[in-house]
Amino acid sequence: MPSASRATPLIIGHRGAPGYRPEHSRSSYELAFALGADSVEPDVVATKDGVLVLRHENEISGTTDVADRPEFAHLRTTKTVDDAELTGWFTEDFTWEELSTLTVRERIPGVRPSSASFDGTQGVLRLSDLAEVVDAAAEQQGRPLGMTVEIKHATYFEGLGLPLDELVAAELSRIGWNGRSELVVESFEKTVLVGLAARGVSAEFVYLVERSGAAADLVARDGGAATTYAAELTDAGLDALVGVVHGVSVDKPLVLGDDDAAGTTDLVDRLHARGLTAYAWTLRAENRFLAPRFRRGAADAFGDWQSEFQAVLGTGIDGVFVDHTDLGVAARDALVDRRG
Structure with missing residues (x-):
């Protein structure tokens, strides 16, 4: 199990460096490391x-050119994924050979037009492709670099006969990442993390927690009686996580607290008191993503990101997920310098 607190928080490139390049593209991951990321976060489907x-989701119409590809028009469909009805194209309806012909694109081009200028220039990556990027960057920089692998929609994929605990465990072993100290595996569903541990995966297992609702695996099992995320963040809920996972990663407002109030919550301290690592997502520089007290100017302009980033980092958190890796590194370094 990792230590309860890191002396210096990790800067984790959220889907690479999507503030500058289309998320989950090769250049996004390469740029994240070039800008100083300690780890990168791939979403796995x-x-x-x-x-x-x-891919961020198994529905890929917003992040690839699939809608412009007539040969795949027949695969457009409507599905219910974790109680959400979605219409589009889904990874589980493609073979890898088919999916590998697609190119990736910026998910929010209106907000990040510079990133969108790279649309259509790169293909979809596999987890094994990213492992090669990480290892190459680590060799070039002469320091350990990590992957923080998020497993998406595990209960849904299990129902399709695609058990992600089995597939991920096998792939991590095949590519030589099982047991590496730089490996973190996270999910909004604890059952897949428990399944990975049972299959012999050695990693830091981190439970992702939203501000509202309940985990899809618990809803599938317990329906309306499912334990909510809010209940899992009470003292009793955190006590129940000890020995099941190594850490918890939460939506940023759960660390920052009320939008209009100064200061931060005590969540990081409560996690550390139980020997659990603490992470938060996602730090982004644009005003539309900042807490109201840090917004300055137009919605798509950069606001007072320095103050928000340092407020989160100043809680003693173990790592943060960032879209603009260089800004996360700058905020952390400024905090370290102030502490002496």
Whole structure:
């Protein structure tokens, strides 16, 4: 199990460096490391033939050119994923050979037009492709670099006969990442993390927690009686996580607290008191993503990101997920310098 607190928080490139390049693209990950990231976070979903690919969601119309590809028009469909009805194209309906012909694009081009200028220039990556990027960057920089692998929609994929605990465990072993100290595996569903541990995966297991609702695996099992995320963040809820996971990663407002109030919550301290690591997501520089007290100017302009980033980092948190890796590194370094 990792230590309860890191002396210097990790800067984790959220889907690479999506403030500058389309998320989950090769250049996004390479740029994240070039800008100083300690780790990068890939979201993992599966293809029809069980290949692990990197997409924020299994529905891919917003992040690839699939809608412009007439040969795949027949695959457009409507599905319910974790109680949400979605219409589009889904990774589990493609083989890897088919999916590998697509190119990636910026998810929010109106906010990040510079990133969108790279649309259509790069293909979809597999988890194994990212492992090669990480290892190459680590060798070049002469320091350990990590992957923080998020497993998406595990209960949903299990129902399709694509058990992600089995697929991820096998792939991590195949590419030589099982047991590496730089490996973190996270999910909004604890059952897949427990399944990975049972399959012999050695990693830091981190439970992702939203501000509202309940985990999809618990809803599938318990329906309306499912324990909410809010209940899991009470003292009793955190006590129950000890020995099940190594850490907890939460939506940023759960660390910052009320939008209009100064200061931060005591969540990081409560996690550390139980020997659990603490993470927060996602730090972004644009005003539309900042807490109201840090916004300055137009919605898509950069606000007072320095103050928000340092407020979160100043809680003693173990790591933060950032879209603009260089800004996260700058905020952390300024905090370290102030502490002497």
